[in-house]
Amino acid sequence: MAILLTGGTGKTSTRIARLLQDANIPFLLASRNAETGAPSGMPASKFDWLDSSTFENPFHYEFPNGERISAVYLIAPAVTDPVPALNALIDLAVSKGVKRFVLLAGSSTEPGGHHVGQIWQRFIDAGLEFCVLRPTWFMENFSEWQHLATIKDEGKIYTACGDGKIPFISAMDIAAVAFHALTDGKPHNTDHRVLGPELLTHDEIAAKLSSGLGREIVHVKLSEEESAQRYLKLGLPDQFANFMSYLEAAAARGDEERSDNAVERISGRPPLKFDEWVQQNKKAWQ
Ligand SMILES: NC(=O)c1ccc[n+]([C@@H]2O[C@H](COP(=O)([O-])OP(=O)(O)OC[C@H]3O[C@@H](n4cnc5c(N)ncnc54)[C@H](OP(=O)(O)O)[C@@H]3O)[C@@H](O)[C@H]2O)c1
Structure with a gap:
């Protein structure tokens, strides 16, 4: 193999x-x-x-x-x-x-x-x-992707997610499920919703980052159009900038609000909580 x-x-x-x-x-x-x-x-x-x-x-x-x-x-x-x-x-x-x-x-x-x-x-x-x-949405969006620079430079997270709740997942937990799907003797032959253990708004994420990093991080609420403009400035092609802001607006309407225990069921251990993940990744924001 x-x-x-x-x-x-x-x-x-x-x-x-x-x-x-x-x-x-x-x-x-x-x-x-x-x-x-x-x-x-x-x-x-x-x-x-x-x-x-x-x-x-x-x-x-x-x-x-x-x-x-x-x-x-x-x-x-x-x-x-x-x-x-x-x-x-x-x-x-x-x-x-x-x-x-x-x-x-x-x-x-x-x-x-x-x-x-x-x-x-x-x-x-x-x-x-x-x-x-x-x-669902990766925790690493805050440490490796679109929110890293503004968290580091401005203490801000900009989204059109409003007060939508999202069960953020760590890439490590996605990898744990993928590892099993790739290597288990019996093929899974199905889909898995890979979700984290807590439904969190971006305001709650900002509060958790603030306490984890010991400095204030604020969630700035944007309109869908304002968010698309930010993604364009980040260098995403038109279509993806619009898709990302569309997903954010959909999350604001509750589209990501769901729970599932696939990570624990498949990998044998519970998925990381956001606070634990911040502690493990503090270097990213230094
Ligand atoms: N971030 C989220 O919240 C989220 C949520 C749900 C689903 N997803 C999905 O997750 C996927 C991204 O996975 P990821 O986060 O593990 O990857 P990633 O960190 O976004 O990296 C993308 C990878 O794709 C490679 N790549 C890009 N263009 C390529 C090309 N033309 N040919 C070959 N390789 C190419 C890049 O490597 P090179 O630059 O070396 O080519 C890189 O290794 C996307 O499909 C996204 O829709 C993300």
């Missing part, structure tokens, strides 16, 4: 890689910059969803004991329609003997629905071994 992790420099794949390393399961990280950007010492291969000539690269990698790639973790690229590229890699992988696919999707993904919902439907129709992960 060997596992191919696309999104190879990203938040979830690097954490899955650590779990695989600890379990002595061979893996390969793949992305445009994985060879230089993956954690030091981890095997990596150049792979670009927008350049199909790179798709063979991971399959040419020589694992130490001649293992073959048996499962692939799929993270779609941020393009309008990632489905053709994902289908092309899945075609190739199946032709190379890959049996299992684990897709990182989102809360709103549905089988047969738009975007990667099409890939979910393909798994079902083709009788492939699969698992679709539908995580």
Whole structure:
């Protein structure tokens, strides 16, 4: 068994890689910059969803004991329609003997629905071994992505989430579920909502960061349009800036307000609480 992790420099794949390393399961990280950007010492291969000539690269990698790639973790690229590229890699992988696919999707993904919902439907129709992960919003959005700079520089978090409650999840807990979906003897052949243990508003997140970091962090409430403008300034393409602000407005209306025990059920331990996660990640805001 060997596992191919696309999104190879990203938040979830690097954490899955650590779990695989600890379990002595061979893996390969793949992305445009994985060879230089993956954690030091981890095997990596150049792979670009927008350049199909790179798709063979991971399959040419020589694992130490001649293992073959048996499962692939799929993270779609941020393009309008990632489905053709994902289908092309899945075609190739199946032709190379890959049996299992684990897709990182989102809360709103549905089988047969738009975007990667099409890939979910393909798994079902083709009788492939699969698992679709539908995580809620990542805690790492505050430490590695869109909110990091403003928390550090201004003590502020800007969103159009209003007072919407979200069961924020740590990437480590998503990785723990993905690890099982990729390596369990029995394929999951289903989706998992991957949710954290507490429903929190962004005001509550700001208060928890304030007490954890010992300085005031404030949540600034924006309109959907103001939030889209901020995402544009962050460099997101038009469509994604609008999608992100749409998701924030949907969260304000309660779209993310749900609970589930998938992390504990699948990984055997409860997901991290936000306060614990802040304590573990304090370095990020120094
Ligand atoms: N953040 C959230 O709150 C949230 C919530 C639910 C779902 N999600 C989903 O989570 C996924 C992101 O996962 P993540 O956070 O683990 O990753 P991430 O940290 O956002 O990193 C994205 C990864 O994709 C790679 N990548 C980007 N464009 C690529 C391309 N053209 N070809 C090959 N690789 C490419 C990047 O590596 P290189 O730059 O080296 O290519 C990087 O490794 C997205 O699908 C998002 O919708 C996120």
